[in-house]
Amino acid sequence: MAARTAPAASPVRLAAETWESLFRAQVAVMRRLQSGPAFKDLAVNEYDVLFTLSRCPSGRLRLNELNDNVLLSQSSLSRLVDRLEKRGLVERTPAPNDGRGVLLMLTDAGAELQKQIGRDHVRDIAALVGPALTAAEQRELLRLTEKLRASLPAR
Template sequence: MASDGESPVRLAAETWESLFRAQVAVMRKLQAGPAFKKVALNEYDVLFTLSRCPSGWLRLNELNDHVLLSQSSLSRLVERLEKRGLVARMAAPEDGRGVLLKLTDAGAELQKDIGREHVRDISGLLGPALTAAEQKELRRLTEKLRNSVGARH
């Protein structure tokens, strides 16, 4: 039981709703910004995830673990990015059914350009709303939650 008599189930539900609503509000504001006129946010998510891959190549199914899209939606999105010259794909050498993806030079440059603007937009939203200490605490709490959920797989 929560100390103020509130049930733990109700507290968890209200906490989740607050986190979810805050994330939706921030994402809507960011999506409306100038950074996402060249690519949609979910396309940028793919470019960003590929940019963080140390080897340069990432399996499609591994990419799917990092984005909020179904496998079929991700496959279509990757096809669009490939047609635009932003992503390259090849068959995985050890597995003919597997697909490897990487950013092209154009994709890496676009990701960097959008990323710089995106980070400024994020700072413009979070800076006035939360102190540096509050931002660090929020980061700590969300990482703790993500790690807890990830450990249960």
């Protein structure tokens, strides 16, 4: 689909075209990143779980909390976490003060793999984004996407 130069006919149409452009750009970049060397040992959605757990201040999250921060359905996430646990990358621990609750956390191997992939992933992102957008454009895109996310009501 070619880039549009004429303004959209209505605010609704402009919003739809903006969303489609943002979504297609994200998909194109993700496809390129997924095919890169950073993800030879772990799929992007598996890395997303490790990355999310690595950014959690307590180092532990309930499955539903993890689900709020990754791009998978709850049932898909449960199966993915099972696979990561079998590989020794995450572990389940009982939640304090909650007999039925379970917390997920990275194992040492999971934390090390996340760091290793993360270093390569960041370099791959810079190699894609850097030539396409100036530093000022990157800051503006960051500002706009954060503004969009902040405008959404909490679930």
